[in-house]
Structure formats: structure tokens, C-alpha cells
Amino acid sequence: MNEQEYLAAYDPRAYPAVAVTVDVVALTIREGALHLLLVRRGEPPFAGHWALPGGFVHPDEDLAAGARRELAEETGLGGERLRRVHLEQLASYGAPDRDPRMRIISVAHLAFAPDLPDPAAGSDADDAAWLPVTALASRQLAFDHARIIDDGLDRARSKLEYTPLATRFLDPEFTVTELRGVYETVWGHPLHAGNFHRKVLSVPGFVESTGASTERGGPRGGPRAKLYRAGDAQLLHPALLRPAREETIR
Amino acid sequence: MNEQEYLAAYDPRAYPAVAVTVDVVALTIREGALHLLLVRRGEPPFAGHWALPGGFVHPDEDLAAGARRELAEETGLGGERLRRVHLEQLASYGAPDRDPRMRIISVAHLAFAPDLPDPAAGSDADDAAWLPVTALASRQLAFDHARIIDDGLDRARSKLEYTPLATRFLDPEFTVTELRGVYETVWGHPLHAGNFHRKVLSVPGFVESTGASTERGGPRGGPRAKLYRAGDAQLLHPALLRPAREETIR
DNA sequence: GCAATAGTGTCTCTTAGACAGTATGAG
């Protein structure tokens, strides 16, 4: 049997049924707090519970494309706004009993976006909303999505250390103070403004000056801040490390 | 329709056929060179090409369990030896045309092992072998496995920076020089012996002394080296960073 | 004795972080 004959005789249905979904942990910052996009499930299983946006991967679609499509469907986003969203693969989850219907492998993705409008009405979800991550503990989450969200948040926190992806939470032009706000929000603790400022400007390729400044100072006064855009670095050297906490090491 | 009725009426076959495989990028160090476990495919597609060990995930098996099973089948390893192998999920690969038979999502894993015996005869592969990673460029690799291997090697190199996983390439008791050998082999360039020594001992929880020393000095003389075992740290603080190369940043 | 290796001491340069200080602009 040669390769052609083999492929012609091949029967995909001979293997046990498995389905593959893509789910998205989409993060944004609204009013100084980290928010996560969740949808309320309208159908069993877990009807009425909150879940990550996601769905079955389409036949001719790459995994990343599927994740971006799901994100677009839930947010109503498209075009340039959608293209600016950072999307990366997070991990795959495949415990045999994670979905009561059948064996489902979920390929989870992680997205960082600037503050986005509330989810579009008319999406296929019963309800969709940006919820503050601090409010998740009290909510019923479907499947193993609580675990996936935890992994996504961990990944996001450490990505800010080594990559310039914090800029993906902001509009194309931003101030150093706004950038510091992203770090403080994602890491959950305040940073020293002066040291942060010097550090950001000293890392090659992290940000580049636009030459412009903000129109006005802060709400309670102060000088106008200079505006920057993301530089061409893919990695931060040296990195912006969080102080090491003993419990994360052991 | 309530949740029970829904599940009873659910038909898994209504969704397009997708299959899920687990593949393993298994690395070890033999004779001072980084080696990778590959199998030569006996059947189409890609008959005769080298491929990563792997196969379809079993119905009641977790993804990590499937990867460990595939590794055991190809290496003939079991029990304590198998349990000591470090195994982590790498990433999933799901381009629609990556397998000519049907839509197949591969969940790739990464394994670090001490020098292991040659693959057992009687495995289901036509041929299996540890090949030096430097010899891969000249070989025909099946599917998108060349890409997966690249991603695995990148991940391995950076894991050595932040985690104590270099010890997983060694037997339970090792010398600092042997540990340095792992770093030099995986990173592909020599390190300063004295500085490395001091650094390793100064990172809390990286290694702990056994109190013992080697039976004899090196093959060409020198003092007996002290023996260490892996400490209880999960992360290295401060990390052992590779010097930043400009091209990896931009 | 010779050569190679294990391990330590010391110096310099870079960086993180604490803290102080100056300039700007909204109210």
C-alpha cells in the first residue's frame, strides 16, 4: 500500500470521538481594575454559569484564528481594533471528565486588550460582560474555567516582566504613568513612580518617544506628561522583575 | 429540556471529526551532547521519516498521562526511572493541513531525562533512537515536528534560566561541574567555572549538599568534587540568565 | 613534578531600590 492508497482507505471515524474547543482568557483594564471577559451560558451543561468565551474550532481554521474569531464574536470587535489585541496560546486542558458531554480538549488562549466597549448585544451568548477579576471568587464558573483563568492570570503577570506586552493594554500612545498603572493593576501592588520611570526609559526598545505631550496635566494639576508608543523590542533586557516572594519559590 | 435530558440527547458524532494526539520532545544528554528521542515512521503518511514519539490520546487518559505513556512505550522505561523524568506541556499545534489524513491537533510535551538506555527493541516503532540535536537539520522530519522541536529547545533553554530543572538531566546526586555541563550543553556555549560554582551555591534551594564527595578526581587529576542533590526551590531567585543577545530581543 | 580540576577571593561595572529634590500646571 503506497501513501496515496493509504490515505484513500483511511477512515477518520474509526477513532474515538474527541472534540476540540478554543477558549479565550481576555483581559483588559477598566477604571483601574483588571477585567475579564465572561459569558453566561444559556444551555446545558452549566446553564446559567459564567464561562470563558469559546467554542468548537472550525474545520479549516488555525487554533489562533479560532480564538480570535471567538473574541470578535463576543466583543463585536473587528478590523484594526481587533488586530491590535495581543493573542497567544496559553495551554491545553484535557482531563477526561472536564466536560460531561464527551471528551473535549480545550486549547486556551490569552488576550490583552485596551479598554473595550461592553460586549455587543446580539452575540450568541445569553449574556456577556467584562467582570473584575476580584469578583470571580464569588461566582460559579463552568467546567475547569476557574483553573484556566488562574493559569492565564499567572501567565499575564509574568509576561509583563519579560516582554513589553503591558503596552497592549493601552492605546497606541500612552504616558509612562499610564504604563505604570498597567503594571500596578496586573501585579496588584504599587510601584515606585520615579524608579519605574527611569527603568522604562532605560530598557532598549521598550518605548519610544512620540515627541508630543498630553493636552493637559493630571486632574489635580501637575506638568503635562510626554507621550510614548511601543518600541521594537520583543523582550525586555534587563527585565522588570517583581520582587521575589518566598512562597512563589518553594 | 433540563440538564439531564440535554445530555442524553447529545450526539457527539454531530461535530466534525477531529483527532487529538500527544507528542513528546524528550531531551537527554549523552556524551556531552544534547540528544532527542525520535522514531522512524513505518507507515504513511511520512513513512520512513523521523518523527516525535507520540500517538492518539486514549479515551480515559489525561494529556500528561498520555505523554508519559508514549514516552514509556518508546524508551521501555518504567517505575522510578520514569517517575523521575520531568514532563510538562509545551504547546498545541493545530494547523488545518498539518496532517494529510484528517484534522489532528497535537498537544506537544517536553521531557527532561538523565542519560537513558537506547530505546527498547519491540516497541511499536520501526526504529527509535536518541539523535543529537545537531544532526536534525540534515534529516527529514514528519509533519510540523521540526517546528515543535524548535519550540521545545527554546523552551528548554529558557527553563534552565528560571527553574532548577537542569538537575533533571542528572542522576539524583551530582557535582556542580556536572550541573554546569548541563547548562553548557543546552545553551551551547561554555560558562565560567568559578562564577558558575559560586552562583549555584548562592541561589537558595537550588542544590543541597549530601555531605559526600566523588570517589575520585577527574580523569586527568584534580580534587574530588562535593556531591549535591536538587534542593526544594521551584524557581531560581535570582535567576541564572544567559547573556542577552541583540537578535533575540528585537 | 606536571597538568587539570575544585573551589574561593577580590575587583569592577551594572542595576534595583530608597529617598530627595525640582519644575509644572489645575484648581
Add this chain to the structure above:
DNA sequence: CTCATACTGTCTAAGAGACACTATTGC
């Protein structure tokens, strides 16, 4: 004017890396 804010200066401590040096062992 007042005060919050944007930035800059300076000092200290820690760590990375270069280099030198001692001690121990196989041959």
C-alpha cells in the same frame, strides 16, 4: 497660592562577570 504630579539626581546594596589564586588529585 497650594498641592499633586512628572521627572531627575544621588546614594547604597546586590549581583554578574573578569581575573587571580590556592588546594587537591591522577598520571
